[in-house]
Every structure is written in C-alpha cells, then in structure tokens.
Amino acid sequence: MALVVTADMIIFFATLSFFAAIVNGGLGYGYSSISIPLAILVLASRIINPAYVLLELILNVAILCFVGRKKIKTTYKRAMPVIISLIPGITIGTLILGSVSPSNVKFIAYITLLPLIFLQIAGFRRSIKGEYKAGASLGVGTGLLYSLTTISGPPLALFWNNQGLPKDEFKAAIAQIRVAESSFTVVAYYFAGIFNSSTTVSIFAMIAPSALVGIPIGMFVVRKISVETFRRLAMNFDAIIVGYGLSQVLMLVFKATVFEAYAFWSIILALDLFLFFRYLKARNRLSQEREELVEKLEVPPRDGAG
Secondary structure, three states, X not given: OOOOOOHHHHHHHXXXXXXXXXXXXXXXXXXXXXXXXXXXXXXXXXXXXXXXXXXXXXXXXHHHHHHHHHHHHHHHHHHHHHHHHHHHHHHHHHHHHOOOOHHHHHHHHHHHHHHHHHHHHOOOOOOOOOHHHHHHHHHHHHHHHHHHHOOOHHHHHHHHHHOOOOHHHHHHHHHHHHHHHHHHHHHHHHHHOOOOHHHHHHHHHHHHHHHHHHHHHHHHHHHHOOHHHHHHHXXXXXXXXXXXXXXXXXXXXXXXXXXXXHHHHHHHXXXXXXXXXXXXXXXXXHHHHHHHHHHHHOOOOOOOOO
C-alpha cells in the first residue's frame, strides 16, 4: 500500500531532518538519534527505516571522505572489532523488526536511548582497558539497535569518548562504523523484504534535501562555538524528545494515565535542565580559574620602561 503524503507530513519530516542534520554536521553523528524518536511517533519504524538507512549511508560516506579520511589509517584497526560484530546484531535486529509490533519497537528504542543520552549529558568518562573485546560486544548491541531504529550515535559516542579519541579520530572511527552498519542494514533489509520502493522513495524525498543543507551548516556552527557545548546542547534536546516519546509509549503500551505519563516527562525535563546548568556552572568556573591563572603569570612592566 502506497504512503499517502500530505503537506503537513512533508513540512514535519523536512524540518526534523534539517535540524538533525545540523547536529550530525557538527558532531559527526546524531542525525537519527535526533530525528527518529519523533519520526516513529508518526510512522512505524518498519516504514521509515529504509529511507533513513539509505540517507545515512550517503551522509556517512560524505563525512568519512571529507572529514575522517586522513585518520582512517590510525583508527581502522580499533574500529574493526565493532564493524565485524555488527553483522550478527543487524541480522537479529532485522528479524525482530519484521515480527515485533511498532509500539514495542518504540519502547525498546526509547528505553535504550535515554540512559545512554543521560550518561553523555552527565559527562561520564571511564576508559575501557579491554577495548577489542568491549568493541565486539558494542558492535552486536549497536547493530541490533541500529537495525531496529537506525540509531547508533549515543552508544558509539559514549564508547569512543571514553577511550579519549581526539576529535578527528573520533569522527573517523564513528564514520567508518556507520558506513559499515548502514551498508550491512541495507543488505539485510533487502533480503528481509522490508524495502518498499514507492514508500522509501517518498520518505527519502522528504528528508534528503533538507539534510544536505543542514550538514554544512552544522560544520560551520561547530567552528564558532565549543564542540563540547554544542554536543551538550544536542544531547539535552535529545533527552527532551526521547523522554516525550517514552511518555507517549507508556500511555500506549502500559496504559499509563495522561497525568502519570507527563509527570514522568517532567522528571526527565527537570533532570535534563539540572545537568545542563551544572555543566554551564562548571564551564564558567573553569574559565574564571584560567583567567586568574593568566593574570598571575603575567609579569608587570618594569619602572621606566618605554
């Protein structure tokens, strides 16, 4: 059955894609984690996933070519355990996507994403010593999550941030993994019969143009402000929309009342704002300490100096 496209739907998906692409352009990830939590409230994952996977394949190849290509040699060995172990996760996730109800897919997506997002907002850092083994486990879980939702940024970002990768190597590692996961998922979806040519083309046409505009804007914006501040803003917004999505699913799946659902969302909002203002306070304190240190290190001019 062909998808009925309305003007409201075009505006919604195009706008959502534009702002998600700005985040992706600035951070090297985040397109799906910003757009999908709202998109699956409108259409089922099985319907929208193929178009998003195809677009992400194009975006990630572009990011890898223009941003991360110089660091491929220094990161591919570290990324390879994750890439190889994506295959079983994507296979399992694709099978689940074809058999699980859309509401359950939504719940899996939201309940998995929310703690990962809050760990990033809280600035969680803990380096993992057994990186190759951890990477293999990460690959299976990420492949499963990606094939169900097309989202993989939060777990990948959390992992590589913990490993202390510099910005360029971070983007290169994530881009390599995301090119692999989107490529594997395209193949898996094809053999599972998830692709519907007319529907996929319709959704792709709604999201692709604005994404191609948003990516360079995000790359420009991140040069003007702190990358960490940009990342925190994006993740704080992500927590808001994922929390909202989860509140809707609680009413749909678990029959929560409107009051209970929005009370839960209010708690998410409160925690989100607390963590963001804590970050701003810590950043301002650090900036002040640096200014005081610079003042102490400055040598006063000698008397009579011209």
